[in-house]
Amino acid sequence: xxxxxxxxxxxxxxxxxxxxxxxxxxxxxxxxxxxxxxxxxxxxxxxxxxxxxxxxxxxxxxxxxxxxxxxxxxxxxxxxxxxxxxxxxxxxxxxxxxxxxxxxxxxxxxxxxxxxxxxxxxxxxxxxxxxxxxxxxxxxxxxxxxxxxxxxxxxxxxxxxxxxxxxxxxxxxxxxxxxxxxxxxxxxxxxxxxxxxxxxxxxxxxxxxxxxxxxxxxxxxxxxxxxxxxxxxxxxxxxxxxxxxxxxxxxxxxxxxxxxxxxxxxxxxxxxxxxxxxxxxxxxxxxxxxxxxxxxxxxxxxxxxxxxxxxxxxxxxxxxxxxxxxxxxxxxxxxxxxxxxxxxxxxxxxxx
Amino acid sequence: xxxxxxxxxxxxxxxxxxxxxxxxxxxxxxxxxxxxxxxxxxxxxxxxxxxxxxxxxxxxxxxxxxxxxxxxxxxxxxxxxxxxxxxxxxxxxxxxxxxxxxxxxxxxxxxxxxxxxxxxxxxxxxxxxxxxxxxxxxxxxxxxxxxxxxxxxxxxxxxxxxxxxxxxxxxxxxxxxxxxxxxxxxxxxxxxxxxxxxxxxxxxxxxxxxxxxxxxxxxxxxxxxxxxxxxxxxxxxxxxxxxxxxxxxxxxxxxxxxxxxxxxxxxxxxxxxxxxxxxxxxxxxxxxxxxxxxxxxxxxxxxxxxxxxxxxxxxxxxxxxxxxxxxxxxxxxxxxxxxxxxxxxxxxxxxx
DNA sequence: CTGAAAGCGCTTACAG
DNA sequence: CTGAAAGCGCTTACAG
Numbered sequence: 200x201x202x203x204x205x206x207x208x209x210x211x212x213x214x215x216x217x218x219x220x221x222x223x224x225x226x227x228x229x230x231x232x233x234x235x236x237x238x239x240x241x242x243x244x245x246x247x248x249x250x251x252x253x254x255x256x257x258x259x260x261x262x263x264x265x266x267x268x269x270x271x272x273x274x275x276x277x278x279x280x281x282x283x284x285x286x287x288x289x290x291x292x293x294x295x296x297x298x299x300x301x302x303x304x305x306x307x308x309x310x311x312x313x314x315x316x317x318x319x320x321x322x323x324x325x326x327x328x329x330x331x332x333x334x335x336x337x338x339x340x341x342x343x344x345x346x347x348x349x350x351x352x353x354x355x356x357x358x359x360x361x362x363x364x365x366x367x368x369x370x371x372x373x374x375x376x377x378x379x380x381x382x383x384x385x386x387x388x389x390x391x392x393x394x395x396x397x398x399x400x401x402x403x404x405x406x407x408x409x410x411x412x413x414x415x416x417x418x419x420x421x422x423x424x425x426x427x428x429x430x431x432x433x434x435x436x437x438x439x440x441x442x443x444x445x446x447x448x449x450x451x452x453x454x455x456x457x458x459x460x461x462x463x464x465x466x467x468x469x470x471x472x473x474x475x476x477x478x479x480x481x482x483x484x485x486x487x488x489x490x491x492x493x494x495x496x497x498x499x500x501x502x503x504x505x506x507x508x509x510x511x512x513x514x515x516x517x518x519x520x521x522x523x524x525x526x527x528x529x530x531x532x533x534x535x536x537x538x539x540x541x542x543x544x545x546x547x548x549x550x551x
Numbered sequence: 552x553x554x555x556x557x558x559x560x561x562x563x564x565x566x567x568x569x570x571x572x573x574x575x576x577x578x579x580x581x582x583x584x585x586x587x588x589x590x591x592x593x594x595x596x597x598x599x600x601x602x603x604x605x606x607x608x609x610x611x612x613x614x615x616x617x618x619x620x621x622x623x624x625x626x627x628x629x630x631x632x633x634x635x636x637x638x639x640x641x642x643x644x645x646x647x648x649x650x651x652x653x654x655x656x657x658x659x660x661x662x663x664x665x666x667x668x669x670x671x672x673x674x675x676x677x678x679x680x681x682x683x684x685x686x687x688x689x690x691x692x693x694x695x696x697x698x699x700x701x702x703x704x705x706x707x708x709x710x711x712x713x714x715x716x717x718x719x720x721x722x723x724x725x726x727x728x729x730x731x732x733x734x735x736x737x738x739x740x741x742x743x744x745x746x747x748x749x750x751x752x753x754x755x756x757x758x759x760x761x762x763x764x765x766x767x768x769x770x771x772x773x774x775x776x777x778x779x780x781x782x783x784x785x786x787x788x789x790x791x792x793x794x795x796x797x798x799x800x801x802x803x804x805x806x807x808x809x810x811x812x813x814x815x816x817x818x819x820x821x822x823x824x825x826x827x828x829x830x831x832x833x834x835x836x837x838x839x840x841x842x843x844x845x846x847x848x849x850x851x852x853x854x855x856x857x858x859x860x861x862x863x864x865x866x867x868x869x870x871x872x873x874x875x876x877x878x879x880x881x882x883x884x885x886x887x888x889x890x891x892x893x894x895x896x897x898x899x900x901x902x903x
Numbered sequence: 904c905t906g907a908a909a910g911c912g913c914t915t916a917c918a919g
Numbered sequence: 920c921t922g923a924a925a926g927c928g929c930t931t932a933c934a935g
Contacts, residue, residue: 207697209927209928209929210928210929211928211929219905219906220905220906220907221906221928221929221930222905222906222930222931223904223905223906225929225930225931226904226905226930228929229930233904233905234904234905235904235905238904238905250695252670252671252673252695253671253928253929254612254671254673254927254928254929255672255673255929256608256611256612256672256673256928256929257612257911257927257928257929257930258928258929259608259911259929260606260608260609260612260910260911260912260913260927260928260929260930261910261911261928261929261930261931262911262929262930262931263911266672267651267672270652274637275627275633275634275636275637275640276630276634276637276852278628278630278633281627281628281630281633281636282627282628284627284633285626285627285628285654288627288652288653288654289654289656292653292654292664292665292668295668297651297653297668297669297672298651298652298653299619299649299650299651299652300622300636300640300650300651300652301640301644301649301650302637302640302641302644304641312644313644316644316647316649317649318604319604319605319606319607320607320608320619320649321604321606321607321608343602343604345559457839483836484835484836484839487809487836487839487840487841488839489839489841500628561911561912561913562912562913563912563913571921571922572921572922572923573912573914573922573923574914574915574921574922574923575920575921575922577913577914577915578914578920578921580913581914585920585921586920586921587920587921590920590921605912605913606911606912606913607913608912608913609911609912609913609914609927610912610913610914611913611927612911612912612913612914612926612927612928612929613912613913613914613915613926613927614913614914614915614927615927
């Protein structure tokens with residue numbers, strides 16, 4: 200601790216101590232076969248003795264390289280994104296990159312600030328899970344043309360960026376078909392903002408399934424709300440303002456579904472008995488809820504690893520058209536445990 | 552995209568374009584009052600026009616400063632740590648620092664690798680939530696004496712680092728007292744590794760409460776297991792191998808408590824009816840479990856902000872003795888909803 | 904195999 | 920108010 204004010208030791212110090220040139224030390228650092236074994240040993244001894252720490256920033260400056268990747272996430276307190284971040288970091292670390300983290304809290308303006316600040320650290324690439332209401336052209340301006348960008352989860356119009364997303368449409372279709380199989384005909388789509396790409400896609404899948412079943416959705420079955428538990432609970436009433444009232448709902452995601460369950464309970468309806476619903480994401484809580492939630496699993500950690508891999512590939516072969524990767528999503532049925540999806544419609548005329 | 556191969560624009564380019572020296576551009580960048588307003592405007596115009604991005608790494612190298620703080624977390628998929636990370640990042644960003652993320656997956660050896668890699672990026676400081684089985688001296692070696700380190704959550708013997716932790720002892724005492732008030736006398740402490748500091752402290756608080764109530768814990772009431780749901784479920788049987796068998800358990804954390812609930816159910820016992828238990832952490836799932844879990848809340852996001860603040864303060868006034876900050880923890884009682892803690896002891900001789 | 908020299912993009916005294 | 924020069928800690932041809 201007494202030396203905590205001392206100059207940090209540099210490659211120069213090693214060179215002096217080992218009585219070689221800086222060039223030689225540099226070669227030792229990068230395991231060049233050009234250095235004599237004895238010299239190498241001597242240099243390495245001194246590095247240990249002096250507690251040398253490689254200054255990668257300096258090396259990056261000189262070599263015009265970067266050893267970091269920026270990860271911009273809207274919300275780490277959402278387990279879906281936390282798992283995603285863990286996967287990204289895991290794969291980046293394995294490839295020798297360090298993760299620059301930036302949280303936006305779903306604010307497009309903070310996102311601009313975060314991107315600007317991260318860009319000053321010269322990341323080799325950016326993985327961006329865009330905040331709601333992101334503007335592609337402003338992002339393009341902040342990121343510039345030199346840094347590859349991978350957009351995750353929420354599609355952004357315009358710029359030619361790589362994209363990794365879930366098969367939202369198919370997922371929502373599976374959920375809707377599942378409720379149809381339970382005999383429901385009046386099925387709502389509950390939650391999310393209709394102008395976000397993932398909500399739009401999920402609504403399409405919902406529509407696909409209904410159309411195939413010959414059901415025409417009533418306008419009042421499409422209820423928007425911010426994708427949080429609280430907002431969903433507050434919006435529950437919107438489902439029941441006008442006849443025909445739905446008997447089930449495909450929810451935008453698990454948070455919304457859990458909120459809706461709360462809202463239903465407050466109105467004296469028992470989810471899974473009087474009303475059936477499904478979620479999206481398979482966050483850990485959906486297995487623990489009462490009743491448990493049938494939902495769609497996307498394995499966010501694996502998505503994180505995949506995002507990192509895509510970005511690293513892009514760094515290797517810089518050019519090439521931008522890539523759109525859509526990942527299938529799996530229906531996790533929890534009805535066996537008397538799940539939230541098991542309510543039969545009141546007028547249970549089973550179709551099919 | 553056609554210019555994505557072009558040299559990135561530097562301060563030099565701006566100087567040429569604006570017909571001033573690099574020094575002047577540098578002064579403009581840092582809002583120096585020395586520059587004439589007209590000159591400033593001209594320079595700024597060219598910066599925008601050329602799409603200049605400040606290279607903070609180069610500036611840091613020259614100024615011998617750092618604008619990053621490393622955050623080493625054992626497990627982002629644990630919501631407690633994810634929230635903590637979100638809080639850290641939020642506060643660091645507000646102070647103009649960028650977060651270097653490193654995940655260890657609770658592996659002490661990966662932790663060494665991660666620390667080594669992060670150190671090469673010259674963080675101004677490190678916030679470390681140590682992996683199980685961390686070795687203080689190895690950490691000290693990786694971090695060196697020049698970089699302030701804040702240890703979070705799990706105390707590390709030896710080195711003089713700042714520490715931020717929860718009042719585990721008091722928390723566990725509160726939980727134990729709560730169960731005592733329900734009439735329980737045979738209360739187990741379930742889960743965690745006895746050699747981790749947080750488990751040790753929680754066991755002490757548990758012991759405090761029992762001692763005050765005149766109860767001597769049987770050795771078989773102290774059950775260890777890894778702090779995960781799966782391990783906890785698997786270890787459930789250990790509670791019931793020998794008489795006198797406990798009627799309630801203070802669990803090491805929520806994950807363990809949820810696992811124990813699963814294990815109890817498998818053995819035909821209904822948590823909250825035949826057996827009472829409490830958790831620790833207040834992860835979102837504990838409110839949703841069946842029955843809901845009484846637990847201890849630590850507001851991890853606020854802890855993250857606090858950790859960042861401590862580290863930033865240390866950077867301002869470098870010297871000074873290391874600081875030990877212990878945060879109180881709040882009992883969140885969920886018995887009103889027929890919670891997991893409401894089971895009365897079978898032989899309900901209410902004391903007091 | 905090793906050394907001297909230039910340069911990555913910035914900042915900082917020091918002159919003028 | 921602005922410019923010329925040195926230097927942060929590295930790497931990289933280029934000689935030897």
